Amino acid sequence: MADVFIYDALRTPRGRGKAGKGGLANIHPQELLAQTLNTMAERKKLDKKLVDDLAVGCVSQVKEQGACIARVALIAAQWPEEVTGYTINRFCGSGLEAVNSIAAKIGAGFIDGAIGGGVESMSRVPMGSDEAMMDGLNLELRKRMYLVPQGISADLIATREGFKRADVDAFALASQQKAARAIEEKRFANSMFAVKNPDGSVALDRDEHPRADTTLAGLGELKAAFVQMGAMPAGPNGETLDQLALNKYSDVKAIDHVHTGGNSSGIVDGAAAVLMGSKEWGTKAGLKPRAKIRAMATIGAEPVIMLTAPAPASKKALDRAGMSVKDIDLWEINEAFATVPMQTARALGIDMDRVNVNGGAIALGHPLGATGAILLGTALDEMERANKSTALITLCIGGGMGIATILERV
Numbered sequence: 001m002a003d004v005f006i007y008d009a010l011r012t013p014r015g016r017g018k019a020g021k022g023g024l025a026n027i028h029p030q031e032l033l034a035q036t037l038n039t040m041a042e043r044k045k046l047d048k049k050l051v052d053d054l055a056v057g058c059v060s061q062v063k064e065q066g067a068c069i070a071r072v073a074l075i076a077a078q079w080p081e082e083v084t085g086y087t088i089n090r091f092c093g094s095g096l097e098a099v100n101s102i103a104a105k106i107g108a109g110f111i112d113g114a115i116g117g118g119v120e121s122m123s124r125v126p127m128g129s130d131e132a133m134m135d136g137l138n139l140e141l142r143k144r145m146y147l148v149p150q151g152i153s154a155d156l157i158a159t160r161e162g163f164k165r166a167d168v169d170a171f172a173l174a175s176q177q178k179a180a181r182a183i184e185e186k187r188f189a190n191s192m193f194a195v196k197n198p199d200g201s202v203a204l205d206r207d208e209h210p211r212a213d214t215t216l217a218g219l220g221e222l223k224a225a226f227v228q229m230g231a232m233p234a235g236p237n238g239e240t241l242d243q244l245a246l247n248k249y250s251d252v253k254a255i256d257h258v259h260t261g262g263n264s265s266g267i268v269d270g271a272a273a274v275l276m277g278s279k280e281w282g283t284k285a286g287l288k289p290r291a292k293i294r295a296m297a298t299i300g301a302e303p304v305i306m307l308t309a310p311a312p313a314s315k316k317a318l319d320r321a322g323m324s325v326k327d328i329d330l331w332e333i334n335e336a337f338a339t340v341p342m343q344t345a346r347a348l349g350i351d352m353d354r355v356n357v358n359g360g361a362i363a364l365g366h367p368l369g370a371t372g373a374i375l376l377g378t379a380l381d382e383m384e385r386a387n388k389s390t391a392l393i394t395l396c397i398g399g400g401m402g403i404a405t406i407l408e409r410v
Contacts, residue, residue, distance in 0.1 A: 005277060007276065009290075012195050019126075027203055036273045050112075060120070117373045119367075151225055153245070167338075209266040265335055297314075313402030
């Protein structure tokens with residue numbers, strides 16, 4: 001594969017994902033993405049006709065996020081008619097999959113320059129809006145295997161790994177503290193722009209979800225989020241969701257429910273875009289490359305426990321790049337639940353001081369389809385700020401999948 005260069009990465013702030021309450025809740029998701037595209041074009045003085053395609057990750061592709069939001073957002077942004085768009089759903093890995101999809105096309109020589117990114121308005125199109133659940137309501141599949149909700153999977157991982165409530169709360173506190181430091185030091189300023197209302201006023205110019213005043217005591221007062229869910233009867237013989245999960249993991253006597261709203265990812269709105277191209281395309285566009293993609297990979301894992309694939313996906317990408325864990329300066333491991341980066345770091349032997357150095361989704365939020373592209377931009381900025389050379393971005397994905405992308409600064 002030919003070299004694929006990253007020329008820019010841009011994101012919106014992450015607004016609280018509550019209907020009518022967050023700073024972005026009154027912005028249509030098409031317009032959220034359109035503003036991202038137009039702001040990127042303006043700041044890079046980009047000739048839009050040079051962009052061959054747009055891939056957009058979006059998980060809940062219904063209602064306002066239906067109708068191929070990638071293409072319709074281009075129309076809303078008044079981009080040239082020649083620029084095409086397509087929408088991807090690889091659950092929480094959708095934004096990074098969109099980036100990787102575009103990178104693969106460029107590397108193979110099918111296109112020259114394009115954009116990958118993502119969007120999710122969780123205030124306007126909440127999780128579950130597609131009414132399909134993880135298994136698409138396939139009753140025949142449920143007879144063979146019941147795919148439990150991710151919160152139960154996260155608690156199952158914690159139980160098997162021996163992570164206690166104090167451990168996941170401590171990780172969550174660190175995420176909040178690192179995000180607070182990053183915000184105070186304006187580490188996100190390069191890649192974040194202020195979203196505007198239709199009248200031109202500023203809708204949101206900061207991430208809304210972080211809580212700099214978080215304490216361990218406060219986290220400890222929160223109730224475990226998935227106890228009642230785990231006790232719900234769901235199996236053909238009246239088995240609870242916990243029991244259905246333990247049918248697959250008989251080595252565990254009972255699930256220790258440790259995850260709460262404080263040590264799980266936040267529900268937010270957001271959009272992101274990553275501009276990529278060949279070296280020749282960048283020269284033609286008058287752009288300077290910031291990094292190149294060294295490798296990318298996806299992999300499947302056991303679908304009941306569901307969230308353990310970031311480690312093997314990362315290993316697969318590292319093998320393709322001829323690299324080892326020690327060759328990676330910075331790791332962005334999505335904090336869907338605290339146990340995910342904790343388990344990934346343990347499985348790969350990663351030093352925790354290299355993981356999510358500016359906080360993660362526990363503090364900043366997880367706008368499902370956009371998060372992968374956001375994390376790539378965060379890693380890119382931090383490589384430049386801290387004078388680092390390499391970064392690996394990885395996310396767990398529903399149904400037992402993982403995705404990883406390795407960047408090298410140029």
